[in-house]
Amino acid sequence: MSLSPAERYRALRRDIDAAARAVHRLPEEITLIAVSKTFPPEAIQGFYDAGVRDFGENYVQEWAEKQQRLPEDIVWHMIGDVQSNKTRQVAEHAAWVHTVSRAKIAERLAAQRPADLPPLNVCIEINISGEAQKHGIAPSDAAELAQRITDLPPLRLRGIMCVPSAAEESIVRAQMQAAQALYRDLQAQGFALDALSMGMSGDWRLALEYGTTHLRIGSALFGHRDYAIALP
Numbered sequence: 001m002s003l004s005p006a007e008r009y010r011a012l013r014r015d016i017d018a019a020a021r022a023v024h025r026l027p028e029e030i031t032l033i034a035v036s037k038t039f040p041p042e043a044i045q046g047f048y049d050a051g052v053r054d055f056g057e058n059y060v061q062e063w064a065e066k067q068q069r070l071p072e073d074i075v076w077h078m079i080g081d082v083q084s085n086k087t088r089q090v091a092e093h094a095a096w097v098h099t100v101s102r103a104k105i106a107e108r109l110a111a112q113r114p115a116d117l118p119p120l121n122v123c124i125e126i127n128i129s130g131e132a133q134k135h136g137i138a139p140s141d142a143a144e145l146a147q148r149i150t151d152l153p154p155l156r157l158r159g160i161m162c163v164p165s166a167a168e169e170s171i172v173r174a175q176m177q178a179a180q181a182l183y184r185d186l187q188a189q190g191f192a193l194d195a196l197s198m199g200m201s202g203d204w205r206l207a208l209e210y211g212t213t214h215l216r217i218g219s220a221l222f223g224h225r226d227y228a229i230a231l232p
């Protein structure tokens with residue numbers, strides 16, 4: 001890709017804003033999270049210099065090393081699975097975690113959140129496709145976990161997150177519709193949710209139709225990922 005980070009970011013943001021308006025959504029209600037897993041601090045700094053502040057990372061160890069070398073006002077979103085022995089880095093350095101699917105992890109994050117920081121923003125990861133290899137909990141278990149998280153003051157429950165299947169459009173639509181229905185159902189049950197974290201490089205346009213508030217976009221900004229760099 002020959003465009004600069006600033007040009008790529010502005011072009012994508014323009015496309016998102018236009019697509020949002022086309023489905024009667026307000027562009028300012030859509031947060032674009034730049035997913036930087038496998039990319040070095042220099043690449044992240046390039047987007048930071050272009051004005052991006054929200055970045056998403058998947059692997060705690062990789063992120064911890066990069067985070068130390070980057071500006072402190074980055075709003076870090078943990079979007080990968082968090083093991084219980086890796087919660088401290090998330091509690092101390094993330095603004096958001098999108099992937100809570102167990103009460104035990106929520107309790108550790110709450111216990112480890114420094115008292116001088118604002119509450120950690122939390123989304124519950126929902127396994128919306130029902131595929132066994134996918135992370136997240138079943139939709140029917142979401143309300144109980146939402147209550148557990150709501151009862152932990154160092155955490156602020158914001159919404160739900162999902163990764164629909166990379167499948168034909170009708171299947172993706174059905175999964176996104178199910179996620180939106182669950183989100184609205186939890187709101188109707190009294191949970192004050194304002195985040196539906198859904199949509200990646202390949203499906204963000206569809207996600208806008210189904211109420212997404214947080215798009216998590218990696219390759220459309222950073223280019224092709226080489227997992228050999230980051231994976232242990």
Ligand SMILES: *Cc1c(COP(=O)(O)O)cnc(C)c1O
Pocket residue numbers: 035037058079080163200201202216217218219220
């Ligand atoms: C990697 C990743 C993304 C970004 O994926 P792209 O297809 O590169 O946009 C978004 N969400 C999650 C959970 C991811 O793991």
